Amino acid sequence: xxxxxxxxxxxxxxxxxxxxxxxxxxxxxxxxxxxxxxxxxxxxxxxxxxxxxxxxxxxxxxxxxxxxxxxxxxxxxxxx
Numbered sequence: 728x729x730x731x732x733x734x735x736x737x738x739x740x741x742x743x744x745x746x747x748x749x750x751x752x753x754x755x756x757x758x759x760x761x762x763x764x765x766x767x768x769x770x771x772x773x774x775x776x777x778x779x780x781x782x783x784x785x786x787x788x789x790x791x792x793x794x795x796x797x798x799x800x801x802x803x804x805x806x807x
Contacts, residue, residue, distance in 0.1 A: 732744070732745060757796055759794065762794045764794070765792055765793060
């Protein structure tokens, strides 16, 4: 959903023809973990875990799979 030029442009300083690579550095700065975004497989792995017996006692919890974007603060990390 976020891998398109309309989303990449604001994260690339409004540069025309912005692509995934140019937006990655700015997106990486928004997370506590040094990643630009989570992939669909990260979300599906959380869903599979929640549906498994391993999560049988998990009730009424919000499980953010967001690389720390909603954390109240970010841990400084080097930007590649």
